[in-house]
Structures are given as C-alpha cells and as structure tokens.
Amino acid sequence: MKYRDLNPSTRTIMTPGPVEAEPRVLRAMAAPILGQFDPEFTTLMNETMEMIRELFRTKNRWAFPVDGTSRAGIEAVLASIVEPGDRVLIPIYGRFGHLLSEIAERYGAEVHNIETSWGTVFQPEAILRAIDRVKPKIVAVVHGETSTGCMQPLKEIGEACRERDILFVVDAVASIGGADVRVDEWKIDAAIGGTQKCLSVPAGMAPITFNSRVEALLLERKKIERGLVDPGSPKSAHARAIRTNYFDLSQLMDYWGPARLNHHTEATSMLYALREGLRIVLEEGLENRIDRHRLHEKALVHGIGAMGLDIYGNPACKLPVVTCIAIPEGIDGESVRAMLLNDFDIEIASSFGPLKGKIWRIGTMGYSCRKKNVLHVLAALEAVLLRHGASLQAGRAVQAALDIYHAQA
Known part of the structure; x- marks a missing residue:
C-alpha cells in the first residue's frame, strides 16, 4: 500500500494548546x-x-x-x-x-x-x-x-x-x-x-x-x-x-x-x-478544577525555580495554565525542544514575535495538567539541558515539585 495505517505517536503534550x-x-x-x-x-x-x-x-x-x-x-x-x-x-x-x-x-x-x-x-x-x-x-x-x-x-x-x-x-x-x-x-x-x-x-x-x-x-x-x-x-x-x-x-x-x-x-x-x-x-466542579490547575502550576513553577531557571513575566499577573521560562543564555531553545520531542516524546512550545527564541512555554491545561506530566517534563527538561551544557541545580527540580505535591496530600 502507498499509505500506511494511521498510527500517530503518543506524546506528552505540554504546550498551551492543543493538549492531550x-x-x-x-x-x-x-x-x-x-x-x-x-x-x-x-x-x-x-x-x-x-x-x-x-x-x-x-x-x-x-x-x-x-x-x-x-x-x-x-x-x-x-x-x-x-x-x-x-x-x-x-x-x-x-x-x-x-x-x-x-x-x-x-x-x-x-x-x-x-x-x-x-x-x-x-x-x-x-x-x-x-x-x-x-x-x-x-x-x-x-x-x-x-x-x-x-x-x-x-x-x-x-x-x-x-x-x-x-x-x-x-x-x-x-x-x-x-x-x-x-x-x-x-x-x-x-x-x-x-x-x-x-x-x-x-x-x-x-x-x-x-x-x-x-x-x-x-x-x-x-x-x-x-x-x-x-x-x-x-x-x-x-x-x-x-x-x-x-x-x-x-x-x-x-x-x-x-x-x-x-x-x-x-x-x-x-x-x-x-x-x-x-x-x-x-463533574469535576469548576472550583475543584481551578484548584487542580493551580496545584500543578505551583509544582511546575517550584521545580523550574529549583532547577535554576527563571520564570518570564510579572508573577502578579501570571496565567495559571501557562508557564513561560526564560531560555538560558547560550542555549539553543529549538534544539532543546527537538530533543524533548525525539528522546522523551514531550512537546513544549516556543513563542511569537519579540519573544521568539527567548522563552519556552509549558502548558498545564485540562487532561495534560496532571502530576505524572509535570514530573516527567521537569525530569526531561533537566536531562536535556544538562546534555546542552547548561549550568543547573541538578536533581532539585523533581524534588521541589514533590514537596508541593506531598504538602497537599
């Protein structure tokens, strides 16, 4: 057959949309x-x-x-x-x-x-x-x-x-x-x-x-x-x-x-x-759903900070379902995204206009917004950045996120 059966890869989609x-x-x-x-x-x-x-x-x-x-x-x-x-x-x-x-x-x-x-x-x-x-x-x-x-x-x-x-x-x-x-x-x-x-x-x-x-x-x-x-x-x-x-x-x-x-x-x-x-x-309830998104956002943000990366933008007006990360100086942001996709089946996003090449965007939205995904993206991002020669607080990101989750248990 000229065309094979449709069989899309299973991805962990952590973009601001579409999500899983x-x-x-x-x-x-x-x-x-x-x-x-x-x-x-x-x-x-x-x-x-x-x-x-x-x-x-x-x-x-x-x-x-x-x-x-x-x-x-x-x-x-x-x-x-x-x-x-x-x-x-x-x-x-x-x-x-x-x-x-x-x-x-x-x-x-x-x-x-x-x-x-x-x-x-x-x-x-x-x-x-x-x-x-x-x-x-x-x-x-x-x-x-x-x-x-x-x-x-x-x-x-x-x-x-x-x-x-x-x-x-x-x-x-x-x-x-x-x-x-x-x-x-x-x-x-x-x-x-x-x-x-x-x-x-x-x-x-x-x-x-x-x-x-x-x-x-x-x-x-x-x-x-x-x-x-x-x-x-x-x-x-x-x-x-x-x-x-x-x-x-x-x-x-x-x-x-x-x-x-x-x-x-x-x-x-x-x-x-x-x-x-x-x-x-x-069925989940709007308030419960909003609280769930805030919890996973908090875990992600704490993990990013513990890794030694900076969150982009004014935290006072942060959108709780999208976290923007400043790309460290000297790091090729698109190379990092490609390695996350090819080696870990994780997709995160770049940005537009004046922010293109300056930030990554990680979405914690809907069904993608869950503990497994947050821990997975933190561990994978740390591993990929280390492979790219970034100076990081290795091993701390997942632990910081776990601190948030365990405090909520």
Missing part, C-alpha cells in the same frame, strides 16, 4: 452518527447549551458552539457586532490582541490600540482612561494571553463598559475551564472559549455566549439584511447588514433556537466531543 484529549472525549467521538434534526440529537444540542452556560457562569439565553476552531468563535462574534466605522478599543499585551485587531479591521472597524510590554498586563485605570478618550462602541480584550503567559483582570473593565453602554467582548479561549471566568459577574457581553486547551477536546469548536444587549444589535442588523427597515430611517443609519454568512450569529440563533432553521450541517462527532468534555468539567 481526555480519553472519554475520544471515545465519545466514536459514537454513531445521528441526523442533525433527529430529536435525540437536538436534545444533545440543548444539553450542550446548558453546560456552556454553567461553564461561563452565565444565565444568558444564548450559549452554543461555533463550528470551527477558537478563531472561528472570535470571528463570529466580531463579524456579527462590528459595523463599518465602529470604534473598537483593543488593549494589546501579546500576540492575540493583534489577532482581535486584525479581525475587527477586516469587518470595517476603526480600531484603536493601547499597548504594554509583553510579560505584563494593563492596570484597569489605563484601559478606563483609553475608553474615555476613544469612546468606543466595543472593547475587546484577551483574558489569558498564551504568548506571554499573562492574564488580564476584567472585572473593573466590565463594570466601566456597562456604565458607559459599551459592549465588552472577551477572548477566554485559554482560560475557560482552567481559570476563573465569570461572564455575568464581570459584565461581559460576549465571551469566546476554545476546546483544545483546558477543556481537553480536539480543536474544532468554539463555545461562545452573549447576552441580550448583543442579541438586540443582532436582531436589528437582521431586520436590515431582510429589508424590514427603511434604509432612510434613523435606525438603519446605526446598523448595517451582517457581511458574513457562516459566522452570522443571528442565523446561528435560528439554528440553535427552537426554530431549528437549517444553517449548516452540524459537526456531529465534534458535538459529542464537546458535550462529553463539558460533562467531565462540570
């Missing part, structure tokens, strides 16, 4: 296919919506997955609420703030950025000052920035946006299911998650939620698209038809709502996967 899929999720993906309007399948859809609400800690009516990777969810939200000429404020403290800006610009937004050094986040006051200066229709923020391992506090920003009648959109792709995300309490109008990170589901769906403020805008734009609003009316001057079809949230509302109007063919096996992943998250 939960075995129960993979089993769910092998379940028999149902038609997308089969009552049994629409029941699964409704259950998935209920679980997404619990995941985001919201009472929003609308909570469903967009078919596609996390970026599909981000684009669906921005494409559906951004109208040409809208002012959109996007604070940038890493790679994915630039992504939000690029998508908003593609849909005609007048994007305003403020930036801070990578490895830090914004004080809420800095964003509030920019809000009052720019007077945007939308503020869009990345919650957990995997490129820098930092997490932006959101509560004060959400309160300020609500007071000023500004829509607050949050990219929670990296944080949902591993760190605290509170959509209603933080007054987030629309939030986007990802499956391939802390939910331990393969990439391919993006759970989102949005509230009645967003819904009102979507319905107004839908009327214009269908010619139900006089083009010369005052309302039409403030809203225009949604330009995308696949990512049109107003059409997806018809699909996921009681009308069940056909929009696309649902990704059946991916829905099974997401439903099972969400069920596992809620």
Whole structure:
C-alpha cells in the first residue's frame, strides 16, 4: 500500500494548546452518527447549551458552539457586532490582541490600540482612561494571553463598559475551564472559549455566549439584511447588514433556537466531543478544577525555580495554565525542544514575535495538567539541558515539585 495505517505517536503534550484529549472525549467521538434534526440529537444540542452556560457562569439565553476552531468563535462574534466605522478599543499585551485587531479591521472597524510590554498586563485605570478618550462602541480584550503567559483582570473593565453602554467582548479561549471566568459577574457581553486547551477536546469548536444587549444589535442588523427597515430611517443609519454568512450569529440563533432553521450541517462527532468534555468539567466542579490547575502550576513553577531557571513575566499577573521560562543564555531553545520531542516524546512550545527564541512555554491545561506530566517534563527538561551544557541545580527540580505535591496530600 502507498499509505500506511494511521498510527500517530503518543506524546506528552505540554504546550498551551492543543493538549492531550481526555480519553472519554475520544471515545465519545466514536459514537454513531445521528441526523442533525433527529430529536435525540437536538436534545444533545440543548444539553450542550446548558453546560456552556454553567461553564461561563452565565444565565444568558444564548450559549452554543461555533463550528470551527477558537478563531472561528472570535470571528463570529466580531463579524456579527462590528459595523463599518465602529470604534473598537483593543488593549494589546501579546500576540492575540493583534489577532482581535486584525479581525475587527477586516469587518470595517476603526480600531484603536493601547499597548504594554509583553510579560505584563494593563492596570484597569489605563484601559478606563483609553475608553474615555476613544469612546468606543466595543472593547475587546484577551483574558489569558498564551504568548506571554499573562492574564488580564476584567472585572473593573466590565463594570466601566456597562456604565458607559459599551459592549465588552472577551477572548477566554485559554482560560475557560482552567481559570476563573465569570461572564455575568464581570459584565461581559460576549465571551469566546476554545476546546483544545483546558477543556481537553480536539480543536474544532468554539463555545461562545452573549447576552441580550448583543442579541438586540443582532436582531436589528437582521431586520436590515431582510429589508424590514427603511434604509432612510434613523435606525438603519446605526446598523448595517451582517457581511458574513457562516459566522452570522443571528442565523446561528435560528439554528440553535427552537426554530431549528437549517444553517449548516452540524459537526456531529465534534458535538459529542464537546458535550462529553463539558460533562467531565462540570463533574469535576469548576472550583475543584481551578484548584487542580493551580496545584500543578505551583509544582511546575517550584521545580523550574529549583532547577535554576527563571520564570518570564510579572508573577502578579501570571496565567495559571501557562508557564513561560526564560531560555538560558547560550542555549539553543529549538534544539532543546527537538530533543524533548525525539528522546522523551514531550512537546513544549516556543513563542511569537519579540519573544521568539527567548522563552519556552509549558502548558498545564485540562487532561495534560496532571502530576505524572509535570514530573516527567521537569525530569526531561533537566536531562536535556544538562546534555546542552547548561549550568543547573541538578536533581532539585523533581524534588521541589514533590514537596508541593506531598504538602497537599
């Protein structure tokens, strides 16, 4: 045969995504296919919506997955609420703030950025000052920035946006299911998650939620698209038809709502996967899950420090599910990553932009976030660095991590 049987290697994946899929999720993906309007399948859809609400800690009516990777969810939200000429404020403290800006610009937004050094986040006051200066229709923020391992506090920003009648959109792709995300309490109008990170589901769906403020805008734009609003009316001057079809949230509302109007063919096996992943998250309990991620982060950080390596970034704003490590001077970071992969079947990540070649990123996310993996990556990283001639506190990393685990026992 020209092509051999599919037999991917078994890896210990310690990147900021994708991570190792939960075995129960993979089993769910092998379940028999149902038609997308089969009552049994629409029941699964409704259950998935209920679980997404619990995941985001919201009472929003609308909570469903967009078919596609996390970026599909981000684009669906921005494409559906951004109208040409809208002012959109996007604070940038890493790679994915630039992504939000690029998508908003593609849909005609007048994007305003403020930036801070990578490895830090914004004080809420800095964003509030920019809000009052720019007077945007939308503020869009990345919650957990995997490129820098930092997490932006959101509560004060959400309160300020609500007071000023500004829509607050949050990219929670990296944080949902591993760190605290509170959509209603933080007054987030629309939030986007990802499956391939802390939910331990393969990439391919993006759970989102949005509230009645967003819904009102979507319905107004839908009327214009269908010619139900006089083009010369005052309302039409403030809203225009949604330009995308696949990512049109107003059409997806018809699909996921009681009308069940056909929009696309649902990704059946991916829905099974997401439903099972969400069920596992809620079975563990959100608080227990957050505590588990913090425990393994603490063990990893103590091990890295005991080895003699430096953690990159301000520890006060560290993203608990991603740890960034400064590459020691004189060490070829890509050679280290290659040896980890080839000799230990462990994958860790490099970074982007100004941090490329300067840091490694280790994710402790979802199913990958467990004691065996943390001890394995610490022992392997130490061995590889010694082979590369690095000066280390040999033998201390695993012991430091064990100290954390045994103290919790």
